[in-house]
Amino acid sequence: TQSSVSSGINAEYGGSASADNIKQWRCPEGEFIQNLSGHNAILNTLAVNQDGVLVSGADNGTLHFWDWKTGYNFQRLQSQVQPGSLDSEAGIFAMKFDKSGSRLITCETDKTIKIYKEDESALEEPINWKPDLHAGEREKEGF
16 A cells, blocks of 8 residues: 655656555656665655655654665665654654755654754765666566
């Protein structure tokens, strides 16, 4: 079952989250583009900004940051529960980028609203990473 749907960078693309992966779609045809796997938790929410940063939030309080175009998971964070809350109350139910696209606002199970700010001192590092879009075909062939 799908737990969250988000429009992509523009109205031509969209994403949907489920128990263990994110699917990218081309709209309005509904053409499947690729799976983004690796979050390994029940996903509740997705948000994407105009720079192509997709964030997925899960029941266990994890946030994964993805490059929308390539599907590369470039950062992972663990949300901290407020004092007096149980660790099981770390879930992220909803999130959205502000209008600038540089701050992420989350609504969490521990009854908090948190704001995550972009690290302005971070440097872009070129990554020589290529997605493996044909892995399913190789598995069928026995490789």
